[in-house]
Amino acid sequence: MGSLGPYQRKHKVAVVGSGNWGTAIAKIVAENTAANSDVFQEKVEMWVFEEDVEIPKTSQHYDPAQTSPQKLTEVINRIHENVKYLPGIPLPANLHASPSLEETVKDSTILVFNLPHQFIIKTCEQLKGKILPYARGISCIKGVDVSEEGINLFSETIGKTLGIYCGALSGANIANEVAQEKWSETSVAYDAPTLDSKAPTPQRSPNASQTDLVQFEHKDTSGQFSRVKLQALPSEYPPVDHAVLKTLFHRHYFHVRVVNDVAGVSISGALKNIVALAAGWVDGMGWGDNAKAAVMRVGLMEMVRFGEKFFGATIDTRTFTEESAGVADLITSCSGGRNFRCAKLSVERNQPIGEVEKSELNGQKLQGTLTSAEVNKFLKKQGIEDQFPLFTAVNRILEGKMSVADIPSHIER
Amino acid sequence: MGSLGPYQRKHKVAVVGSGNWGTAIAKIVAENTAANSDVFQEKVEMWVFEEDVEIPKTSQHYDPAQTSPQKLTEVINRIHENVKYLPGIPLPANLHASPSLEETVKDSTILVFNLPHQFIIKTCEQLKGKILPYARGISCIKGVDVSEEGINLFSETIGKTLGIYCGALSGANIANEVAQEKWSETSVAYDAPTLDSKAPTPQRSPNASQTDLVQFEHKDTSGQFSRVKLQALPSEYPPVDHAVLKTLFHRHYFHVRVVNDVAGVSISGALKNIVALAAGWVDGMGWGDNAKAAVMRVGLMEMVRFGEKFFGATIDTRTFTEESAGVADLITSCSGGRNFRCAKLSVERNQPIGEVEKSELNGQKLQGTLTSAEVNKFLKKQGIEDQFPLFTAVNRILEGKMSVADIPSHIER
Incomplete structure (x- = not known):
């Protein structure tokens, strides 16, 4: 899998959320970054809402000498298992749990969101200013936010709050079955932001701090287009496109089709x-x-x-x-x-x-x-x-x- | 249901076949002809492959005095139940079972085919010359006939053999559930033959024996069109169109959508x-x-x-x-x-x-x-x-x- 081209920098991937589905997706992502180290940094950070846990006696990692509760992040990083939310599933050693949101997303170019609905806004508010301005997101959160006024996709809510582009992942995926590597399929939707043809063609930025802007056409629920300014990904990274996203999510037991239709x-x-x-x-x-x-x-x-x-x-x-x-x-x-x-x-x-x-x-x-x-x-x-x-x-x-x-x-x- | 217009003649409907699904469909058709006597003759003929049957002791119609086997058609016409193929389901009194193919289809303008695959050709051969030349058919037979050479729809096979137009009925229909009037849906496909615009516009025939022809575009499996000559339905009958077919098949427990796409x-x-x-x-x-x-x-x-x-x-x-x-x-x-x-x-x-x-x-x-x-x-x-x-x-x-x-x-x- 070394065919994605010669770029100077690799993508760093962070997973925001570590519940049942969050951990299952983090496992897949970490397996793929390890297998595709020409495109991705191997190490994947996963944000864990810290809590105290006890390892159950039925676990092979149970230690009778350990009598006091332990931090969930420390357990995950020591025994490579999320004993609380995905027990019994070995996690890749290159998946690192962190209790700090800021540390998790630092320098990450691809952010995978996998949180309960009620934490999305609060978490994104905390992330403001902490992420790379040209990062790209994928929301694995099912559902949409519908009110009398209109329909907001969670990917849009995340994108708007953070000022980045965010796609979506959804499919016929029961988390435990995916974690057990039972075969399933999923859909990744990503309508890559493009250069606005009406604006002067911006140069691709040679370094990360530069702020050349691209515009992309953002859809609201009326079917109208509106323009949102986004920061271009520096050219030393492989572009975040359908091929890169397939490489990040596709496994032999988790078949991915990438489409443009985020709303659908x-x-x-x-x-x-x-x-x-x-x-x-x-x-x-x-x-x-x-x-x-x-x-x-x-x-x-x-x-x-x-x-x-x-x-x-x-x-x-x-x-x-x-x-x-x-x-x-x-x-x-x-x-x-x-x-x-x-x-x-x-x-x-x-x-x-x-x-x-x-x-x-x-x-x-x-x-x-x-x-x-x-x-x-x-x-x-x-x-x-x-x-x-x-x-x-x-x-x-x-x-x-x-x-x-x-x-x-x-x-x- | 008297809105289909003032025509001099009513459609006579025949059902060719009386197995499990054939009898369930015949029940529906007879219920609808009775309820719509402005469009249809009430009496529906159903062809039954004659055989000897015994009424089981569990049936309410069991008669201990009756010791010899009886003809299936006679049983159906006497007790209004197909004790062999659809036991326990009361059939409408206006559904008449006949052991004679020729008697069944005589003067019928709408023929409903519901036979096992292997009897289609033979039965149609027997029907040749016995049906009205302007009759129209609906095939309820599932499946298609595929060979190395191509794909033949059963509706086409019936239509070609008899020189008539034939549509299809198919859906998520388990026969016994439909017979018990559990709610389901079905699709009726009928692409009504039309007058050929290239030919001189034929006059609608004022009586049944006249042979004004219409042509219609018949599709073969290559996606090409070919022209087949068909006889026009005399104008004293209501046209066989989507409305008439919906009236014939739709019940409160059997929801019909009529489409044009017979092949699909x-x-x-x-x-x-x-x-x-x-x-x-x-x-x-x-x-x-x-x-x-x-x-x-x-x-x-x-x-x-x-x-x-x-x-x-x-x-x-x-x-x-x-x-x-x-x-x-x-x-x-x-x-x-x-x-x-x-x-x-x-x-x-x-x-x-x-x-x-x-x-x-x-x-x-x-x-x-x-x-x-x-x-x-x-x-x-x-x-x-x-x-x-x-x-x-x-x-x-x-x-x-x-x-x-x-x-x-x-x-x-």
């Missing part, structure tokens, strides 16, 4: 959770495989319609129907995902889904119910609920205004 | 069985939901590619990704269909799939293995096996030349 990849990951609720209810009713496939089909169509309507020309509808982040993630989520399971149980037990959520998820929250409410508010404000009959039916059922038995007649076209 | 609807129904084999193997390996969704995604892409390649401009790729006959039927088939189940068992038992087929299917044959071999022969002749890595992998595994464990690396792009 991101909104798929949010909307499929609404569909999974409907599929779970229908399955819970005992209506059989035909009916479940029918709601999934209608859901997929509404995902496509939503993308076309609110991201206009910037979206590629094939993202929904042909990429892992689209149809494949929808299928996985409607097979055994938590939204599907809780919805199914709520019908079988004749319990509100909120109660199932409490009893089954140990305090974690269902994404589907949140997304459904947000998307419905947005659609209602636009006055187009009727164009999305399945999404609307899901929200009405959650609000207790409709019953699951009414789904077929409601979505009939 | 037909080849989806064949190719999805190849994908279901791969999904079954992967599931049998215990690789998890991510992996299963990945082969389904790749399979759906190859279905689209196959359609684009061999049916060119005449196919609408949205049939695969948005219609019940496409993605929904794929999902159902990869959930619990027989190709999926037998493939899964073959991995779990470490048995060739042919042995599983024998032990599990009571003498019935898997469609997926047949279709895989046929499609592979065709792709090989065209020299493009490598453009369809999943289809090719499935065939190699069936031939014992590749192992299931090699699927991920084989389909890696």
Whole structure:
């Protein structure tokens, strides 16, 4: 893998976040930097929210002499395992855990974000001014931030807050299965910032401190373009393009397809959770495989319609129907995902889904119910609920205004 | 439902075939002719391959005084139940079973075909000259006939043999679930023959015996058009169009979408069985939901590619990704269909799939293995096996030349 060209500098990669999925992605990234040391510095920094942990007796690293709790970062760096969030999975030795956000991102040209939704803004605020101004990001955070006013992709929120370009990674990926190196696929979306043809062509900067600017066309949810100024990556680095990103994320057990469509990849990951609720209810009713496939089909169509309507020309509808982040993630989520399971149980037990959520998820929250409410508010404000009959039916059922038995007649076209 | 216009004559509908799926469709059709007597004659004839049957003791129609076997047609017409092929399902009283092909189709303007593959040609040969020359057909027979030379849709085979136009019906439809009126969806494909603009505009025939001709553009597998002469439907009948077909097939539990794309609807129904084999193997390996969704995604892409390649401009790729006959039927088939189940068992038992087929299917044959071999022969002749890595992998595994464990690396792009 030495074909990416002769550049003076290598990319330094940092992973911001170290939960279940964060650690699984950090493992992949560190395996790939080690295998491609012509492009990447081998060592990968991973930011860990520091906490005290105890190594369980079942672990091969359990030491009876060690009686006091230890720092999670120290454990990860000593035994190369995230005993708290990804137990039992050996991590590469070149993956280094750090409790300091600032240390983690220092000199890094590629930042991989993998945090719970509620920490994104706060973490980005802390990172302001600490990152290289020409760094590039990839957000592995599923979902989007929908309000009455509009839809914000998390990759956009990160990019805007930090003043960098940020793409997205999403797919049919259950973290533990990926960590165990069971084969899966994913989608990386990255629409590389380009030189603005209307501005005087800037020279590629020969050193990192220079501030030649590029402009790139940034899409908002109205389908309009706006221009955002970004700093060019110095020319001594290999350009961050689809080939470099494939090299960074692709493994023999984790197949990557890189596309341009950040919006499609991101909104798929949010909307499929609404569909999974409907599929779970229908399955819970005992209506059989035909009916479940029918709601999934209608859901997929509404995902496509939503993308076309609110991201206009910037979206590629094939993202929904042909990429892992689209149809494949929808299928996985409607097979055994938590939204599907809780919805199914709520019908079988004749319990509100909120109660199932409490009893089954140990305090974690269902994404589907949140997304459904947000998307419905947005659609209602636009006055187009009727164009999305399945999404609307899901929200009405959650609000207790409709019953699951009414789904077929409601979505009939 | 009296809005289809004032025509002097009503359509007479016949169903050719009375197996499990044939009887379920005949039930729907008869329910709809009864409910729409402005467009259709109420009575629907169904051709039944005559045989002797005994009514089981568990049936409410069991009569201990009746000791000798009875004719299936007589039983159906007396107790309104197909005790042999769709037991336990009440059939409408206006559905009449006939042992005579000729009597069944006499004066019928709409012929619904629902036969096992191996009887299509023979039955159509027997029907030659017995049908109205301006009748129209709908084939509910899943699959296509692929050979080294090309791909024939069953609807085309029927149409050519009888000299009529024939559309297709296919979807995520498990016959017993449809018969029980569990909600499902289906796709009806019908590209209505049109007047040839290059020929002198024919007058609509005022009576049935007149032979004004229309020409319509018939598609062969090379994507070329050829012209076929067809007889125009006399103008005293409502035209057979999407509205009439929806009225004939749509029920509150059986949602119909009518499209033009006969080829897409037909080849989806064949190719999805190849994908279901791969999904079954992967599931049998215990690789998890991510992996299963990945082969389904790749399979759906190859279905689209196959359609684009061999049916060119005449196919609408949205049939695969948005219609019940496409993605929904794929999902159902990869959930619990027989190709999926037998493939899964073959991995779990470490048995060739042919042995599983024998032990599990009571003498019935898997469609997926047949279709895989046929499609592979065709792709090989065209020299493009490598453009369809999943289809090719499935065939190699069936031939014992590749192992299931090699699927991920084989389909890696």
